Amino acid sequence: MSALTTAPPSHRADDAGSVGGSGSGSLGPGFWRRRRALLLLALALVVVVVGAVLLGSGGPERGGRLDPDNPTPTGGQAVARVLADQGVDVTVVRSAAALEDADVDDGTTVLVSDPLLLGERTAESLMDDRGGARLVVADPEFAVTDLLGLDVQGTRESGLDDVAADCSGAGSTLGDDLDGLEISVDRAFVFPELDGCFAVDGAPTIAETDDEVLLLGADDLLTNDQVLRADNAAVALRLLGGTERLVWYVPDPADLADDEGVGLGAFAPDAVVPALWLTVAAVVALMWWRGRRFGRLVVEPLPVSVRAVEATESRGRLYRRTGDRFHAADALRRASRRRIAVHLGLPRHDVDPVALVHDVAARTGRPVAYVGSLLDPRGPLPTDDAALVTFAHLLTDLEKEVRRA
Amino acid sequence: MAISGRVPLLVLLGLVPVVLRPEISTVWLWLAVVALVVAVDLALAPSPAGLAFSRRPVGAVRLGEGTRTELVVRNEGRRSVRGRVRDAWQPSAGADVDGPHANRHPLRLAPGDGARLTTALLPVRRGDLRTAGVSVRLGGPLGAAYRQRTVDVPGSVRALPAFDSRKHLPSRLARLRELDGRSAVRIRGQGTEFDSLREYVRGDDVRSIDWRASARTRKVVVRTWQPERDRRVVIVLDTSRTSAGRVRGVPRLDSSMDAALLLAALASRAGDRIDFLAGDRGVRRRVRAAGSAQVVHTLSEAMTDLDAVIAEADWRALAGATQELGRRRALVVLLTSLESAVVEESLLPVLPTLTHHHRVVVAAVRDPALDELAADRSDLAAVYAAAAAEQVAARRRATADLLEALGVDVLDTDAERLAPALADHYLSLKARGLL
Known part of the structure; x- marks a missing residue:
């Protein structure tokens, strides 16, 4: 703001002279020696950054629940491996586009492992256009059934031990091969309005809708840590390995169409955005107020001056350079x-x-x-x-x- | 125009309507209101063109001494004004000596009124230091917007050379008086002039008793002498490339000026006449026969806006100008540097002419950094630099020897010693009657 921002006159050229002196000295081998520590530090930083990028770009997150590549207790890697070993063609699909490319037909089972991330459009195409494939939906909570256009609502039950199959009322999708098996899971959704197997008090945990969509309320039986309980493994294999091919679809939030996601803005008060704009305007006004100069900048005509010993010093450097x-x-x-x-x-x-x-x-x-x-x-x-x-x-x-x- | 700090606050006040009616359009409406307020305030602000400025000449001041400048402002409009005035000077004039904004003054004037705005100045550089315009801001009744205008009100402060060697003057004047016949101690020499006869007092040299005069009276009478008077001293100041070099942060030129001022002050008291020349490729300043008590001031004025230029000195031209000042024998003091290349190429060819007519003294500033450089042998680079310094010192010495062989007196001393050394040399020449 002060107009007196030009350099004070005294000794300025002196400084410039000494700067110039060290500048020409930096051309020698001492340059790298002096800056070795700094150089090593910069190199280490580059290595760390590159390493982190390489490691981080090893692929998208594989840590999701029931992810076929997730070996943690909540993952589904065990089931996916065993199915592949049993001769089932397991295709892991991680995007809506890949799902379309997967060519599902009536010899295919499609498992949606994390349907909360489904977009509306993908859900529609799954329901209407799956070419006769079996659709198995894990974790079918209300938001999911609602998205799929199913007029049912599950309720959560916990501590299910040794629930018998009892598929008496089930339709064509659930065959008789589950008979005699029992499942044990920590938690499950039950659907009192639907027919299905493994019912608790008459409400099946694996339910079948009219559209032949299998709602896998007891999806815990697919997880790595619960698959060995009771007959969970057998149930999983029979549900998913009934066809030659299994398409394991892990929805990706990136597939959501623009209007399907829910932004932070939806939770903020209405006044926040206008207030932000107003603040920006205030900052602009502030800059104008502080930035307007009170009169022009004043220049100082600086005289020529050099350190008298400068010439001698450079003569010494010349001697040294020529040896x-x-x-x-x-x-x-x-x-x-x-x-x-x-x-x-x-x-x-x-x-x-x-x-x-x-x-x-x-x-x-x-x-x-x-x-x-x-x-x-x-x-x-x-x-x-x-x-x-x-x-x-x-x-x-x-x-x-x-x-x- | 300019806005005040109230405008951003006013914009922020718009948060209230925004909360009450959370729409983007509220923001636009509020900004329109603010713009309207600023526009109205600006329209109501009086015009700075109604103010008339004038400045009294500041005059000259020695470098390092403060002064003040008075800006007179009159409100010739029909409305009263309220605002601020900034009296801008180039930074080295030191208008910010009392604080970074000491040159900004509040202003409140009724129609027809006037005010005196005083800004303290403390020049930090020699030369003519100029103003950079007077800026005015006049506010509207709401205090939201200002009309701003910058007008040129010419003025300058002349910062004369510091003349730090003034402190050496009293002791040298005392020495001068000792040379004088009034003093009990006299020096007899070839060039001293017979002054008068007076009665012998104790302490007088018995050899100075004039027996013939004493025989005529009943008292012992001695002859007294006074040092030569009305001699000429020509001071030649070299403003070429070599005088731009800084020794311990002070340009050689400034040290030379200091020495020139002390010599001029001393010589004028001793009754000699002083001519002054400054130049590089050609003569840039010429002061003739300044013999009065004003000599220091005259020379200061002549030197004040001299700066070193990047050019070699043309000693042929300077020596010619020296000869033009008069053919009578004079003491010619060349304030330059002992750079062998320059001396050999330019000065040596003309020296014989000068030494033939005049007594020539070359006074140069020695750089103590050269000795330090030569003494430092801590590492390889330092050893090479030391070798270079020894080389330069040897050539300098050779140049000085060469000049002395030509009958020139060479004074090669540190910057702060140069002025007293030159004065002492002058006194010793005077005492020996060699002027």
Whole structure:
């Protein structure tokens, strides 16, 4: 909001200069070394994300109740496997489109394992257009029977133990082969208005409607943990394995047509949406209020200025990049020689290096050869970087010794 | 136009009708109401064109000292106005010295009334610092909307060089007085001028007793001398590329100006005449024969809006301009840098002409960072940098030696030492009568 947002003038170019300096330094190998930790962290993050995506995309959720691929206690994998082993062609279908492609006919049984997720259109096509296939609906609570257009309502019973088949009133769909079997399930829907088998007080848990739809109120008998109770397994096999082919349809919420789903909006008060719009308008007004500048932005004409030592620093980097060790070492040696000569009171110019070496050796007690290797212009120069650093340190130490002596 | 903070609140107040009638159309209706309120308020707001502004000249101020600017506003319309005024200056003028919004003033004027709006300024940069327009916001009766307008009310504050080396002036003036004949201590030298005879007092050098004059009177009489007067000092300030470099955060140019001001102040008190030149490719400033007590102010004014440019100095042109100032022998002080390439290419060819006629002093700022760079040998990069620094220092030294061989006095010191060192050198030349 303040119009005075331009940079304060002082030392700004100074900062820019140092930034530029480190910027050109980052071209060296030190760049990756300095940022190694950050790089590793970024790499680990990428691995975790990619791994999570790969694992997560292993397929859609298989954890649903009575899902044929779900091995947990509530899943239906055991029944699906056993049916497949018995020679039944088990086709698992997970979308409405795949169900249409499945070519159901009168030699097929269609099991809808989670009908609460059925869309209206899929339910209609299941009821009207299934080509004579048997339709078995698990978990037939009221919403499901209502969706399927069946005018029946089941009630929930729990703790059903050893319920006998007794299919006396059943029609064509339920054959005599269930006779003599007993089921035990924790909970089941019973349908007092319908005929069927395994009745509790006259209300069958597996009921048959007029449209030859089998309502499997006792669908618990298909679950992995209850299938071994009583004769549950036999009942399951006979219900679902009666035909050559079994289409196991697991409805997918993604199949719901646009208007069939129920959104969050249905539960919110009516005023929420208009209030949200009003809030958006208020935020826009707020931005206008705060964003309108009180007069124009003021610019500061900044003068040219650079750090004076900048050129020298870049000259040093140039020496380093070209690996000009001889030149660098010679400059250091020359400077040390001059400083020592000044300290010893010798003439600054044209000082005899040999005399200087002897003088320094005499003062410091160092061998002449050693001092000569450092100060004599004809002495050996370092050939690699490590030697150059050592050379520089030795020169500094020698100067200190001369000063102390 | 601009809106006030009441408008978003007014929009939010629409939540009440929305709750009572939860329809999208309620939102539109409410927004229409708000828009109407803003439009009516804007239409009722008085026009900022009815205000007349004027500003008194601010004048000059030394860098680091504060001043204030007065903006006079008159309501020439027929309605009373209520609103705010922002007196904008470029950031380095320091209009925000009293807080980030210190240059915004509330305004409430009846028709025909006037007001004085005072804004404190604290320049942080040398030069002419300008205003950036006066913005006015006048509100309507509901306080929801403003009419806004920006008008140019020209004005500037001139920030003169800081002249931090002023603190060295009293001690140098005392030294100057010691050179003077009035003082008991005198220096005899080749160039000192005979001033007068006066009675001997204790402490006077017995060698200065004028026996012939003493014989004529009954008292012992001594000759007194006074330092040379009415000499010329030419200060040449280099504003080229090399003076843009910052040493410890201060541009070389500013250190040079500081030294120039101290020398000018001292030389004018010593009775010398000061000419001033500044330039790079050509002469950018020329001040002739400033010998009065006003010299510091005159030079400050001349230097204040000088900035370094990215160009090499053309010493041929600068030396020519120096010669044009007069052929009489002078002390020529070149405030530049000892960059060997520049010196060898441009300055060396013209130096003989200058040294032939004048006494030449080259004063340059040494960068202590160079010594630090040369001393740091902690790792490979530092060793290479140290080698480069030694190389640069050696060339600098060679350049200085070369200049000295040509009969030029070279002062190569740290920035804060430059001004006193130059003043001391001037005093020593004067004492030895070498001007």
